[in-house]
Amino acid sequence: MTVRNPSYDYGTQDFPLQYVTIGEMLEATAQKFPDNEAIVSIHENKRLTYREFDRIVSDLAKGLLKIGIKRGDRVGVWGLNRWEWTAAQFATAKIGAVQVNINPAYRTHELKYALNQSETQSIILMHSFKQSKYKDMLLEVCxxxxxxxxxxxxxxxxxxxxxxxxxxxxxxxxxxxxxxLSGLINLGNEVPDEELKSIM
Known part of the structure; x- marks a missing residue:
């Protein structure tokens, strides 16, 4: 069988690797395209420009640092597609924490296994969605x-x-x-940006 359009390219490339972190790339994009939309969440009626999103991500990252989360710590995220989920992904990357994605369909026994197996120290979760009461399930486990x-x-x-x-x-x-989450963003707003820059 002949493959006409392979799904990936292979072999040598002329494009050099970029030696930048995810956080640095977000900041560079926010500087280059500050007023372009970074987040468009129709179901939440939420739109954020790159400037706004990078500010929120930086403040959340500093808030995570303030409560003791550090490079290498595991931070679970349990929820559906929301702008906060994306902010958490970038904030954990900025501080070098490891994001542990928890399947939003998990029930209590699966949640317990995932958190213990990954040795997750912190979890960011939604309150609920339809029949999934995330907060209540976490309270049942702990x-x-x-x-x-x-x-x-x-x-x-x-x-x-x-x-x-x-x-x-x-x-x-x-x-x-x-x-x-909003409280952590506000807390992070009080932390100097230099504290975050020193670990990136």
């Missing part, structure tokens, strides 16, 4: 969260997990034991 202070979780079934961050764009209150 009931200690209901009485914990944010950042001080000590759960018997999830011994590595310390930080729970709720995507709060739905206009819901952030339960005890959790940080809100």
């Amino acid at each position: 009931p200690e969260l209901a009485d914990a202070k944010p950042g001080e979780l000590n759960a018997a079934e999830l011994p590595h997990l310390k930080n729970v961050i709720l995507m709060d764009g739905e206009g819901i209150d952030t339960p005890t034991g959790m940080f809100s």
